[in-house]
Amino acid sequence: MADKSSKTNKVSLSQVAKAAGVSKMTASRVLRGDGGYSEKTRALVMQKVDKLGYLPNRLASVFAGDQISTFVGVSIPDLGNEIFAQVLEGIDRKLGAFGHQTVLGLTQHTPEEEENWIRTVLSWQPAGLILTGRSHAPRAIEMLRNAAIPIVEIWDLNSSPLDMSVGINHFDAGFDMGRYLVGCGYRNIAYVGTSHDTANAATTRLAGFTKAVEGGGGRVTRHLCLHDTAAYYPGFYGTEQLLASTTDVECIFYQNDAMAFGGMQYCTANGMDVPGDIGIAGWGNLPIASVMPKRLTSMHVPHLKLGQVAAEMMLARLSGEPVVNYRDIGFKLIPGSTVKNVMARG
């Protein structure tokens, strides 16, 4: 009547073994395909596995053996930003194909959230961690060091990573964009992005951008929308706010293509011609760019690939292969036609 097994009605290895009339060990070996058993035994055990609907308890096996867990913790700032959704997709697809599972952490760009998440996820004994960004709370860094597991920092390339790093140099990417716009003749340039408590890749990018623009004799007016994900509408109203408080802006550089598109919509809706009256530049070469009537001036970064490469580095490390712990996946400026060469006319 009452099942002897305590609370759960889960089928355990010993029940399978008992049903098959062999020891736990033999059943265990069969299930892992370790070898060291007869074909007859194997067939018998597998039959019982099917019959009883046995599912291994990985909690127990990882815990018991020295086995490595198949969990990989992945921290992502937010999914409202399509860039990170793509990165996550790249990571999870690759990881999943190799039998690993993603434990997600949405950190909202704050080191505190990240620290808490790291503490929790480490307690699950993950095989490794993939973290977006390079700045972490001091206590997080300490925990990461102690954990002694593979760690990949992605997005903002870190020349002295905790362990491994993939991404691009955002300062350089920002600088290149700044130089390009200055080269087009723009001097009075604005930046519209979102604002966060912490320095992140966008901040670094803006620093590089500003350096290039100022170095070229121009100046950058910043407008940061508070606490919003970098999406279409913040681009729209950020532009509205910017233009209400500033005059003579010749060109706007946005945190990403979504914001750039939103901004461009604001401009055209208000009778401005792009790039005739104002130049627009985005960042990321996102899917939306593929259907815009004018090619958006932007910076291509292979997001999906970034995720895949991060996962590959993790997997290689986990399987003991040699790994380069630093990979620049590069970026490419897309001139587009939403900015024009101002020099040409004056």
Add this chain to the structure above:
Amino acid sequence: MADKSSKTNKVSLSQVAKAAGVSKMTASRVLRGDGGYSEKTRALVMQKVDKLGYLPNRLASVFAGDQISTFVGVSIPDLGNEIFAQVLEGIDRKLGAFGHQTVLGLTQHTPEEEENWIRTVLSWQPAGLILTGRSHAPRAIEMLRNAAIPIVEIWDLNSSPLDMSVGINHFDAGFDMGRYLVGCGYRNIAYVGTSHDTANAATTRLAGFTKAVEGGGGRVTRHLCLHDTAAYYPGFYGTEQLLASTTDVECIFYQNDAMAFGGMQYCTANGMDVPGDIGIAGWGNLPIASVMPKRLTSMHVPHLKLGQVAAEMMLARLSGEPVVNYRDIGFKLIPGSTVKNVMARG
């Protein structure tokens, strides 16, 4: 020289206990804040925890005690579709706020992928599962039944769910859109979406849509782009293909707003006026709609809320509260101005 502890250099509870000169049990109680110890003991133990940098091993505690795991498995078709990214964000934020972790599974809309993922994730003894969609492989269903853990099926409302269900009735939503377009006077209507091996919510929607249109004396020409995520560019080229092979289409209904936007860009780029020459209707009321020059005719579904509600149902169930196991979160037609009332002129 050599640390006695086997392979890992991880600090265990007994090491903390030993350092503090108490038993494992006392240390354990302190860490869980169970009560049943003196303040002096507590302080001593906590001091050693800090000093040694002890992190609990949740694998062990979930395994040992009757404790419930804090993992919740979440399956999502793909993240290229902004709708699902929003749903996932809603789920993870809510779950995270209550100390639970999301184990992600990207199923690519295939029941096989889902089945494999379910098998794996169940082996980690999750507290519960949140699954997108209502159709699952037979063996998956069997495993889910045996697992006897809370399960929330989301997106396509299931009147006889495995356990719990949140979402909307996609047939009805499709029907409403069909009725609306017919009511505007359109008769020769096309549908552009992506094609998958399995029936999914979009399929159901299309069925409802078709029924309404045909019931109103119209007809639906379908064009499905193979194996693409429902994004901007497939909407663009899907429209191109459709219009190349069909004539007299008066209005196009898309799988979602992203595709609708892509399609609209194709139309305007090719000299068609929207809605003058052709009507456009999307689905989802996605962020992109907020910056479009014309309000896009669409169907609003609260995606983020959907995710939050799913997580809330899961959390309520896990904490033993009474839960309604079926929740229709509703949808709302957005008339917009990318379709027009054709009746008016004829």
Add this chain to the structure above:
DNA sequence: TTGAAAGCGTTACCAA
């Protein structure tokens, strides 16, 4: 080819 015993880090249960 097979099995018995010990142990992984923690908690439940009972005793002191």
Add this chain to the structure above:
DNA sequence: TTGGTAACGCTTTCAA
């Protein structure tokens, strides 16, 4: 307020 012991499901190690 504390501690000892057993147990969770599995694997490692060693012996048969």
